[in-house]
Amino acid sequence: MLILDPEAITLDTLRQLWLGAAVTLDDTAMQRVAASAAAVSRIVAGGDTVYGINTGFGLLANERIPAGRLAELQRNLILSHSCGLGEPLPRQVVRLMIVLKLLGLGRGHSGVRREVIDALQGLLARDAMPVIPAQGSVGASGDLAPLAHMTATLMGFGWIDLAGERLAAGEALARLGRSPLELGPKEGLALINGTQASTAIALDALFAAERVFGAALAAGALSVDALKGSVKPFDRRISLLRGQPGQIRVAGELARLLEGSGIVASHHRCGRVQDPYSFRCQPQVMGAALDLLANAARTLTIEAAAVTDNPIVFEDEHAAISGGNFHAQPVAFAADTITMALCEVGSLSERRTSVLVDPKMSGLPAFLVDDGGVNSGLMIPQVTAAALVSENKSLAFPASVDSIPTSAGQEDHVSMAPIAARKAATVARNTAGVVAIELITAAQGVDYHAPLATSEPLQALHARVRGLSPHLEADRYWADEMAALQAAVLAGELSGGFVL
Incomplete structure:
Protein backbone atom coordinates (compact mmCIF):
# COMPACT_ATOMS: atom_id res chain seq x y z
CA MET A 1 0.00 0.00 0.00
CA LEU A 2 1.42 3.37 -1.04
CA ILE A 3 0.35 6.13 1.34
CA LEU A 4 0.42 9.17 -0.89
CA ASP A 5 1.40 12.70 0.01
CA PRO A 6 0.20 14.68 -3.03
CA GLU A 7 2.82 17.33 -2.33
CA ALA A 8 5.74 14.87 -2.58
CA ILE A 9 5.23 12.84 -5.76
CA THR A 10 8.24 11.50 -7.70
CA LEU A 11 8.60 9.81 -11.07
CA ASP A 12 9.41 6.55 -9.30
CA THR A 13 6.19 6.82 -7.30
CA LEU A 14 4.24 7.38 -10.52
CA ARG A 15 5.93 4.36 -12.06
CA GLN A 16 4.77 2.23 -9.12
CA LEU A 17 1.25 3.62 -9.49
CA TRP A 18 1.33 2.78 -13.20
CA LEU A 19 2.30 -0.79 -12.30
CA GLY A 20 -0.76 -1.06 -10.05
CA ALA A 21 0.39 -0.35 -6.49
CA ALA A 22 -2.44 -0.05 -3.95
CA VAL A 23 -2.90 3.53 -2.75
CA THR A 24 -4.49 5.75 -0.14
CA LEU A 25 -4.11 9.45 0.61
CA ASP A 26 -2.24 10.29 3.80
CA ASP A 27 -3.88 11.90 6.84
CA THR A 28 -2.53 15.35 6.09
CA ALA A 29 -4.12 15.29 2.64
CA MET A 30 -7.44 14.25 4.14
CA GLN A 31 -7.26 17.14 6.59
CA ARG A 32 -6.72 19.53 3.68
CA VAL A 33 -9.70 17.98 1.86
CA ALA A 34 -11.95 18.53 4.89
CA ALA A 35 -10.87 22.15 5.31
CA SER A 36 -11.48 22.85 1.62
CA ALA A 37 -14.95 21.29 1.74
CA ALA A 38 -15.77 23.43 4.76
CA ALA A 39 -14.72 26.53 2.82
CA VAL A 40 -17.19 25.68 0.03
CA SER A 41 -19.96 25.21 2.61
CA ARG A 42 -19.24 28.66 4.00
CA ILE A 43 -19.32 30.18 0.50
CA VAL A 44 -22.71 28.60 -0.21
CA ALA A 45 -24.11 29.69 3.15
CA GLY A 46 -22.82 33.22 2.64
CA GLY A 47 -24.81 33.68 -0.55
CA ASP A 48 -21.94 34.96 -2.72
CA THR A 49 -22.09 34.17 -6.42
CA VAL A 50 -19.08 31.94 -7.26
CA TYR A 51 -18.50 30.27 -10.62
CA GLY A 52 -19.08 26.53 -10.58
CA ILE A 53 -20.54 26.52 -7.10
CA ASN A 54 -23.84 28.30 -7.68
CA THR A 55 -23.65 29.35 -11.33
CA GLY A 56 -23.94 27.71 -14.71
CA PHE A 57 -20.85 26.66 -16.66
CA GLY A 58 -18.90 28.01 -19.61
CA LEU A 59 -20.95 30.55 -21.54
CA LEU A 60 -23.72 30.04 -18.95
CA ALA A 61 -21.50 31.24 -16.10
CA ASN A 62 -23.65 34.33 -15.53
CA GLU A 63 -26.73 32.22 -14.72
CA ARG A 64 -27.21 32.16 -10.90
CA ILE A 65 -28.53 28.83 -9.62
CA PRO A 66 -30.82 28.84 -6.53
CA ALA A 67 -29.67 26.84 -3.51
CA GLY A 68 -32.46 24.30 -3.91
CA ARG A 69 -31.18 23.26 -7.33
CA LEU A 70 -27.44 22.95 -6.64
CA ALA A 71 -27.54 19.14 -6.43
CA GLU A 72 -29.47 19.05 -9.72
CA LEU A 73 -26.84 21.37 -11.23
CA GLN A 74 -24.01 18.98 -10.38
CA ARG A 75 -25.93 15.90 -11.57
CA ASN A 76 -26.82 17.53 -14.89
CA LEU A 77 -23.23 18.67 -15.35
CA ILE A 78 -21.94 15.11 -15.22
CA LEU A 79 -24.66 13.61 -17.40
CA SER A 80 -24.39 16.30 -20.08
CA HIS A 81 -20.62 15.94 -20.26
CA SER A 82 -20.62 12.12 -20.48
CA CYS A 83 -20.45 12.18 -24.25
CA GLY A 84 -17.22 10.45 -25.26
CA LEU A 85 -16.79 8.16 -28.24
CA GLY A 86 -14.30 5.57 -29.37
CA GLU A 87 -12.68 2.54 -27.84
CA PRO A 88 -12.36 2.48 -24.04
CA LEU A 89 -9.13 3.69 -22.51
CA PRO A 90 -6.90 0.84 -21.32
CA ARG A 91 -7.50 -0.28 -17.74
CA GLN A 92 -4.04 0.78 -16.57
CA VAL A 93 -4.67 4.27 -17.93
CA VAL A 94 -8.06 4.54 -16.22
CA ARG A 95 -6.56 3.38 -12.95
CA LEU A 96 -3.78 5.95 -13.18
CA MET A 97 -6.34 8.61 -14.12
CA ILE A 98 -8.27 7.93 -10.89
CA VAL A 99 -5.07 8.07 -8.84
CA LEU A 100 -4.09 11.39 -10.42
CA LYS A 101 -7.53 12.81 -9.65
CA LEU A 102 -7.07 11.74 -6.02
CA LEU A 103 -3.69 13.48 -5.92
CA GLY A 104 -5.12 16.73 -7.28
CA LEU A 105 -8.09 16.68 -4.91
CA GLY A 106 -5.77 15.78 -2.05
CA ARG A 107 -3.98 19.09 -2.36
CA GLY A 108 -7.01 20.61 -0.60
CA HIS A 109 -8.01 23.31 -3.09
CA SER A 110 -10.99 21.64 -4.78
CA GLY A 111 -13.74 21.74 -2.17
CA VAL A 112 -14.83 18.11 -2.30
CA ARG A 113 -16.00 16.10 0.71
CA ARG A 114 -14.33 12.99 2.08
CA GLU A 115 -17.17 10.93 0.56
CA VAL A 116 -15.81 11.75 -2.92
CA ILE A 117 -12.31 10.60 -1.98
CA ASP A 118 -13.70 7.41 -0.44
CA ALA A 119 -15.73 6.68 -3.58
CA LEU A 120 -12.67 6.99 -5.82
CA GLN A 121 -10.47 4.96 -3.49
CA GLY A 122 -13.24 2.36 -3.33
CA LEU A 123 -13.00 1.81 -7.09
CA LEU A 124 -9.24 1.32 -6.88
CA ALA A 125 -9.45 -1.05 -3.93
CA ARG A 126 -11.84 -3.41 -5.76
CA ASP A 127 -10.28 -3.15 -9.24
CA ALA A 128 -13.48 -1.50 -10.51
CA MET A 129 -12.46 0.53 -13.53
CA PRO A 130 -14.94 2.90 -15.21
CA VAL A 131 -15.35 2.27 -18.93
CA ILE A 132 -14.18 5.56 -20.42
CA PRO A 133 -14.30 6.30 -24.17
CA ALA A 134 -10.93 7.56 -25.41
CA GLN A 135 -12.24 10.37 -27.62
CA GLY A 136 -14.06 13.57 -26.76
CA SER A 137 -11.58 15.81 -24.93
CA VAL A 138 -9.68 18.73 -26.47
CA GLY A 139 -7.57 19.19 -23.36
CA ALA A 140 -8.97 22.46 -22.05
CA SER A 141 -11.53 23.22 -19.36
CA GLY A 142 -10.08 19.92 -18.32
CA ASP A 143 -10.57 16.50 -19.87
CA LEU A 144 -14.29 17.05 -19.48
CA ALA A 145 -15.80 14.04 -21.25
CA PRO A 146 -13.39 11.36 -19.97
CA LEU A 147 -13.56 12.65 -16.41
CA ALA A 148 -17.37 12.93 -16.64
CA HIS A 149 -17.54 9.25 -17.59
CA MET A 150 -15.36 8.44 -14.59
CA THR A 151 -17.58 10.50 -12.29
CA ALA A 152 -20.84 9.19 -13.75
CA THR A 153 -19.98 5.67 -12.66
CA LEU A 154 -19.76 6.86 -9.04
CA MET A 155 -23.33 8.11 -9.46
CA GLY A 156 -24.57 4.85 -10.97
CA PHE A 157 -24.50 5.81 -14.66
CA GLY A 158 -22.45 4.27 -17.46
CA TRP A 159 -20.37 1.13 -17.21
CA ILE A 160 -17.74 -0.37 -14.91
CA ASP A 161 -15.19 -3.07 -15.72
CA LEU A 162 -15.21 -5.04 -12.46
CA ALA A 163 -12.05 -7.17 -12.47
CA GLY A 164 -12.58 -7.91 -16.17
CA GLU A 165 -16.38 -8.19 -16.17
CA ARG A 166 -18.26 -5.29 -17.80
CA LEU A 167 -21.34 -4.31 -15.79
CA ALA A 168 -23.82 -1.45 -15.70
CA ALA A 169 -22.47 1.00 -13.13
CA GLY A 170 -25.44 0.65 -10.82
CA GLU A 171 -25.07 -3.14 -10.72
CA ALA A 172 -21.32 -2.87 -10.17
CA LEU A 173 -21.78 -0.44 -7.26
CA ALA A 174 -24.31 -2.81 -5.70
CA ARG A 175 -21.80 -5.66 -5.90
CA LEU A 176 -19.23 -3.40 -4.27
CA GLY A 177 -21.67 -2.59 -1.49
CA ARG A 178 -21.65 1.10 -2.38
CA SER A 179 -24.54 3.51 -2.87
CA PRO A 180 -24.52 5.94 -5.80
CA LEU A 181 -22.73 9.16 -4.89
CA GLU A 182 -24.79 12.35 -4.71
CA LEU A 183 -22.56 15.29 -5.55
CA GLY A 184 -22.47 18.41 -3.45
CA PRO A 185 -21.76 22.01 -4.56
CA LYS A 186 -18.58 22.35 -6.64
CA GLU A 187 -17.88 18.60 -6.59
CA GLY A 188 -18.96 17.82 -10.15
CA LEU A 189 -16.81 20.61 -11.52
CA ALA A 190 -13.89 19.58 -9.30
CA LEU A 191 -14.09 16.05 -10.69
CA ILE A 192 -14.36 16.85 -14.40
CA ASN A 193 -12.13 19.93 -14.57
CA GLY A 194 -8.52 18.81 -14.71
CA THR A 195 -5.87 17.27 -16.91
CA GLN A 196 -5.90 13.80 -15.37
CA ALA A 197 -6.99 11.88 -18.49
CA SER A 198 -4.37 13.54 -20.72
CA THR A 199 -1.69 13.14 -18.07
CA ALA A 200 -2.51 9.49 -17.41
CA ILE A 201 -2.35 8.63 -21.13
Missing part, protein backbone atom coordinates in the same frame (compact mmCIF):
# COMPACT_ATOMS: atom_id res chain seq x y z
CA ALA A 202 0.90 10.59 -21.48
CA LEU A 203 2.45 8.87 -18.46
CA ASP A 204 1.43 5.50 -19.87
CA ALA A 205 3.21 6.45 -23.10
CA LEU A 206 6.23 7.75 -21.17
CA PHE A 207 6.73 4.54 -19.20
CA ALA A 208 6.31 2.50 -22.38
CA ALA A 209 8.86 4.79 -24.03
CA GLU A 210 11.25 4.18 -21.15
CA ARG A 211 11.13 0.44 -21.80
CA VAL A 212 11.38 0.85 -25.56
CA PHE A 213 14.37 3.16 -25.17
CA GLY A 214 16.21 0.68 -22.93
CA ALA A 215 15.58 -2.16 -25.39
CA ALA A 216 16.71 0.04 -28.29
CA LEU A 217 19.98 0.80 -26.49
CA ALA A 218 20.60 -2.91 -26.01
CA ALA A 219 19.60 -3.70 -29.59
CA GLY A 220 21.92 -0.98 -30.87
CA ALA A 221 24.85 -2.45 -28.96
CA LEU A 222 24.07 -5.96 -30.24
CA SER A 223 23.90 -4.56 -33.79
CA VAL A 224 27.35 -3.01 -33.36
CA ASP A 225 28.75 -6.47 -32.69
CA ALA A 226 26.73 -7.99 -35.55
CA LEU A 227 28.36 -5.43 -37.89
CA LYS A 228 31.75 -5.78 -36.23
CA GLY A 229 31.46 -2.06 -35.71
CA SER A 230 33.74 0.27 -33.81
CA VAL A 231 33.33 1.08 -30.13
CA LYS A 232 35.57 4.15 -30.39
CA PRO A 233 32.61 6.54 -30.98
CA PHE A 234 31.40 5.59 -27.50
CA ASP A 235 34.56 6.85 -25.81
CA ARG A 236 33.37 8.97 -22.89
CA ARG A 237 35.85 11.73 -23.67
CA ILE A 238 34.10 12.54 -26.95
CA SER A 239 30.73 13.05 -25.30
CA LEU A 240 32.14 15.00 -22.37
CA LEU A 241 33.52 17.55 -24.82
CA ARG A 242 30.03 18.16 -26.15
CA GLY A 243 28.42 18.16 -22.70
CA GLN A 244 24.89 17.01 -23.57
CA PRO A 245 23.75 14.86 -20.62
CA GLY A 246 21.74 12.36 -22.65
CA GLN A 247 24.63 11.78 -25.03
CA ILE A 248 27.04 11.19 -22.16
CA ARG A 249 24.71 8.65 -20.58
CA VAL A 250 24.00 6.78 -23.82
CA ALA A 251 27.68 6.59 -24.76
CA GLY A 252 28.49 5.19 -21.34
CA GLU A 253 25.70 2.62 -21.57
CA LEU A 254 26.78 1.43 -25.02
CA ALA A 255 30.41 1.16 -23.88
CA ARG A 256 29.30 -0.85 -20.83
CA LEU A 257 27.18 -3.22 -22.89
CA LEU A 258 30.02 -3.94 -25.32
CA GLU A 259 32.83 -4.22 -22.77
CA GLY A 260 34.49 -7.62 -22.88
CA SER A 261 33.08 -8.61 -26.27
CA GLY A 262 35.20 -11.17 -28.05
CA ILE A 263 33.79 -9.92 -31.35
CA VAL A 264 35.06 -6.39 -30.64
CA ALA A 265 38.48 -7.74 -29.67
CA SER A 266 38.70 -9.75 -32.89
CA HIS A 267 38.82 -6.66 -35.12
CA HIS A 268 40.64 -4.28 -32.79
CA ARG A 269 43.21 -3.28 -35.43
CA CYS A 270 41.14 -3.62 -38.59
CA GLY A 271 41.37 -0.97 -41.27
CA ARG A 272 37.72 0.10 -41.05
CA VAL A 273 37.57 3.78 -40.19
CA GLN A 274 33.92 4.75 -39.84
CA ASP A 275 30.57 3.04 -39.43
CA PRO A 276 27.23 4.39 -40.76
CA TYR A 277 25.67 7.13 -38.67
CA SER A 278 22.97 4.81 -37.33
CA PHE A 279 25.77 2.95 -35.53
CA ARG A 280 28.36 5.64 -34.91
CA CYS A 281 26.01 8.46 -33.90
CA GLN A 282 23.90 6.50 -31.44
CA PRO A 283 25.09 8.63 -28.49
CA GLN A 284 24.20 11.83 -30.31
CA VAL A 285 20.76 10.80 -31.61
CA MET A 286 19.65 8.52 -28.79
CA GLY A 287 21.08 10.98 -26.27
CA ALA A 288 19.03 13.84 -27.71
CA ALA A 289 15.94 11.61 -27.56
CA LEU A 290 16.74 10.74 -23.95
CA ASP A 291 16.94 14.42 -23.03
CA LEU A 292 13.48 14.97 -24.54
CA LEU A 293 12.05 12.04 -22.58
CA ALA A 294 13.65 13.31 -19.37
CA ASN A 295 12.12 16.75 -19.87
CA ALA A 296 8.71 15.21 -20.58
CA ALA A 297 9.07 13.17 -17.40
CA ARG A 298 9.77 16.32 -15.41
CA THR A 299 6.68 18.06 -16.79
CA LEU A 300 4.39 15.08 -16.23
CA THR A 301 5.67 14.48 -12.70
CA ILE A 302 4.76 18.05 -11.81
CA GLU A 303 1.38 17.78 -13.53
CA ALA A 304 0.51 14.47 -11.86
CA ALA A 305 -0.26 16.12 -8.51
CA ALA A 306 -1.16 19.57 -9.77
CA VAL A 307 -4.37 21.36 -8.83
CA THR A 308 -5.99 21.70 -12.26
CA ASP A 309 -9.69 22.12 -11.58
CA ASN A 310 -11.62 25.40 -11.46
CA PRO A 311 -12.42 27.46 -9.49
CA ILE A 312 -9.59 26.92 -7.00
CA VAL A 313 -10.54 27.14 -3.34
CA PHE A 314 -8.27 28.97 -0.91
CA GLU A 315 -9.52 27.84 2.47
CA ASP A 316 -7.50 30.30 4.54
CA GLU A 317 -8.95 33.24 2.60
CA HIS A 318 -12.49 31.79 2.28
CA ALA A 319 -12.17 32.44 -1.45
CA ALA A 320 -12.70 30.55 -4.71
CA ILE A 321 -10.80 32.03 -7.65
CA SER A 322 -11.56 31.14 -11.26
CA GLY A 323 -8.45 30.60 -13.38
CA GLY A 324 -7.16 28.36 -16.14
CA ASN A 325 -5.09 25.56 -14.60
CA PHE A 326 -7.25 23.08 -16.50
CA HIS A 327 -5.56 24.06 -19.78
CA ALA A 328 -3.34 21.08 -20.64
CA GLN A 329 -0.74 22.78 -22.84
CA PRO A 330 2.22 21.50 -20.75
CA VAL A 331 0.92 17.95 -21.14
CA ALA A 332 0.39 18.41 -24.87
CA PHE A 333 3.94 19.60 -25.38
CA ALA A 334 5.32 16.77 -23.23
CA ALA A 335 3.34 14.14 -25.14
CA ASP A 336 4.44 15.50 -28.51
CA THR A 337 8.08 15.43 -27.45
CA ILE A 338 7.68 11.78 -26.38
CA THR A 339 6.42 11.08 -29.90
CA MET A 340 9.32 12.96 -31.49
CA ALA A 341 11.88 11.13 -29.36
CA LEU A 342 10.39 7.72 -30.13
CA CYS A 343 10.22 8.51 -33.84
CA GLU A 344 13.99 8.99 -33.86
CA VAL A 345 14.63 5.92 -31.72
CA GLY A 346 12.65 3.86 -34.23
CA SER A 347 14.19 5.52 -37.25
CA LEU A 348 17.71 4.79 -36.04
CA SER A 349 16.80 1.20 -35.18
CA GLU A 350 15.31 0.52 -38.62
CA ARG A 351 18.42 1.92 -40.33
CA ARG A 352 20.64 -0.49 -38.37
CA THR A 353 18.40 -3.36 -39.44
CA SER A 354 18.67 -2.20 -43.04
CA VAL A 355 22.47 -2.10 -42.85
CA LEU A 356 22.70 -5.59 -41.38
CA VAL A 357 20.52 -7.24 -44.05
CA ASP A 358 22.46 -5.52 -46.87
CA PRO A 359 25.52 -7.63 -47.79
CA LYS A 360 27.30 -4.62 -49.31
CA MET A 361 27.08 -2.76 -46.00
CA SER A 362 27.45 -5.59 -43.49
CA GLY A 363 29.69 -8.16 -45.18
CA LEU A 364 27.19 -10.77 -44.00
CA PRO A 365 24.98 -13.03 -46.16
CA ALA A 366 22.17 -11.19 -47.91
CA PHE A 367 19.17 -10.87 -45.59
CA LEU A 368 21.09 -12.93 -43.03
CA VAL A 369 20.09 -16.33 -44.36
CA ASP A 370 21.97 -19.14 -46.07
CA ASP A 371 20.78 -20.46 -49.41
CA GLY A 372 19.47 -17.06 -50.42
CA GLY A 373 17.06 -16.90 -53.33
CA VAL A 374 15.14 -19.93 -52.20
CA ASN A 375 15.05 -18.19 -48.80
CA SER A 376 14.14 -14.51 -48.38
CA GLY A 377 15.43 -14.43 -44.81
CA LEU A 378 14.98 -11.09 -43.05
CA MET A 379 14.05 -9.20 -46.21
CA ILE A 380 10.43 -8.50 -45.29
CA PRO A 381 10.75 -8.00 -41.53
CA GLN A 382 12.90 -5.01 -42.47
CA VAL A 383 10.04 -3.82 -44.68
CA THR A 384 7.68 -4.11 -41.72
CA ALA A 385 10.09 -2.00 -39.66
CA ALA A 386 10.19 0.57 -42.46
CA ALA A 387 6.38 0.64 -42.55
CA LEU A 388 6.17 1.25 -38.80
CA VAL A 389 8.77 4.02 -38.98
CA SER A 390 6.85 5.74 -41.78
CA GLU A 391 3.59 5.41 -39.84
CA ASN A 392 5.33 7.04 -36.88
CA LYS A 393 6.34 9.96 -39.08
CA SER A 394 2.73 10.50 -40.08
CA LEU A 395 1.80 10.60 -36.38
CA ALA A 396 4.57 13.02 -35.47
CA PHE A 397 2.77 16.20 -36.55
CA PRO A 398 2.39 17.93 -33.18
CA ALA A 399 -1.16 17.97 -31.89
CA SER A 400 -0.04 20.65 -29.43
CA VAL A 401 0.03 23.32 -32.15
CA ASP A 402 -3.57 22.65 -33.13
CA SER A 403 -6.64 24.29 -31.63
CA ILE A 404 -10.35 24.58 -32.31
CA PRO A 405 -12.78 26.90 -30.47
CA THR A 406 -15.42 25.21 -28.31
CA SER A 407 -18.28 26.18 -25.98
CA ALA A 408 -19.61 28.97 -28.19
CA GLY A 409 -16.18 30.60 -28.32
CA GLN A 410 -15.74 30.83 -24.55
CA GLU A 411 -13.03 28.19 -24.82
CA ASP A 412 -11.35 29.70 -27.86
CA HIS A 413 -7.93 28.04 -27.53
CA VAL A 414 -7.48 24.40 -26.54
CA SER A 415 -4.43 22.16 -26.12
CA MET A 416 -5.31 18.86 -27.83
CA ALA A 417 -3.30 17.14 -25.07
CA PRO A 418 -5.29 13.87 -25.06
CA ILE A 419 -4.81 13.52 -28.80
CA ALA A 420 -1.08 14.17 -28.44
CA ALA A 421 -0.91 11.60 -25.64
CA ARG A 422 -2.82 8.92 -27.54
CA LYS A 423 -0.50 9.41 -30.52
CA ALA A 424 2.52 9.01 -28.25
CA ALA A 425 1.11 5.73 -26.95
CA THR A 426 0.63 4.45 -30.52
CA VAL A 427 4.15 5.47 -31.52
CA ALA A 428 5.53 3.67 -28.45
CA ARG A 429 3.88 0.43 -29.59
CA ASN A 430 5.09 0.90 -33.15
CA THR A 431 8.64 1.60 -32.05
CA ALA A 432 8.62 -1.47 -29.84
CA GLY A 433 7.89 -3.44 -33.01
CA VAL A 434 10.77 -1.80 -34.86
CA VAL A 435 13.18 -2.58 -32.02
CA ALA A 436 11.89 -6.17 -31.86
CA ILE A 437 12.81 -6.62 -35.53
CA GLU A 438 16.27 -5.17 -34.92
CA LEU A 439 16.79 -7.60 -32.04
CA ILE A 440 15.97 -10.55 -34.32
CA THR A 441 18.29 -9.16 -36.98
CA ALA A 442 21.18 -8.37 -34.65
CA ALA A 443 20.96 -11.78 -32.97
CA GLN A 444 21.14 -13.44 -36.39
CA GLY A 445 24.12 -11.30 -37.35
CA VAL A 446 26.00 -12.18 -34.17
CA ASP A 447 25.35 -15.87 -34.86
CA TYR A 448 27.44 -15.57 -38.03
CA HIS A 449 30.49 -14.60 -35.97
CA ALA A 450 30.55 -17.84 -33.93
CA PRO A 451 32.65 -19.12 -32.26
CA LEU A 452 33.43 -15.50 -31.33
CA ALA A 453 31.19 -14.38 -28.49
CA THR A 454 29.73 -11.01 -27.66
CA SER A 455 29.90 -9.47 -24.16
CA GLU A 456 28.26 -11.09 -21.13
CA PRO A 457 25.34 -8.60 -20.99
CA LEU A 458 24.72 -9.01 -24.71
CA GLN A 459 25.00 -12.79 -24.49
CA ALA A 460 22.18 -12.67 -21.95
CA LEU A 461 20.16 -10.45 -24.27
CA HIS A 462 20.89 -12.77 -27.20
CA ALA A 463 19.63 -15.73 -25.16
CA ARG A 464 16.38 -13.92 -24.31
CA VAL A 465 15.84 -13.10 -27.99
CA ARG A 466 16.56 -16.69 -28.97
CA GLY A 467 14.02 -17.87 -26.39
CA LEU A 468 11.34 -16.17 -28.48
CA SER A 469 12.90 -16.32 -31.95
CA PRO A 470 15.24 -19.24 -32.76
CA HIS A 471 18.19 -18.96 -35.15
CA LEU A 472 16.99 -18.70 -38.74
CA GLU A 473 17.99 -21.70 -40.85
CA ALA A 474 15.31 -21.35 -43.53
CA ASP A 475 12.22 -19.23 -44.16
CA ARG A 476 9.40 -19.59 -41.66
CA TYR A 477 6.27 -17.81 -40.42
CA TRP A 478 7.45 -14.58 -38.76
CA ALA A 479 4.47 -12.70 -37.33
CA ASP A 480 4.10 -14.56 -34.03
CA GLU A 481 7.78 -14.26 -33.14
CA MET A 482 7.83 -10.57 -33.96
CA ALA A 483 4.69 -9.94 -31.89
CA ALA A 484 6.16 -11.87 -28.96
CA LEU A 485 9.34 -9.80 -29.03
CA GLN A 486 7.34 -6.57 -29.39
CA ALA A 487 5.35 -7.58 -26.29
CA ALA A 488 8.59 -8.41 -24.45
CA VAL A 489 9.95 -4.95 -25.26
CA LEU A 490 6.79 -3.28 -23.96
CA ALA A 491 6.85 -5.48 -20.85
CA GLY A 492 10.36 -4.23 -20.03
CA GLU A 493 11.88 -7.69 -20.38
CA LEU A 494 14.60 -6.54 -22.79
CA SER A 495 15.44 -3.09 -21.43
CA GLY A 496 18.06 -4.18 -18.91
CA GLY A 497 16.30 -2.30 -16.13
CA PHE A 498 16.83 1.07 -17.83
CA VAL A 499 14.94 3.96 -16.22
CA LEU A 500 14.86 7.65 -17.05
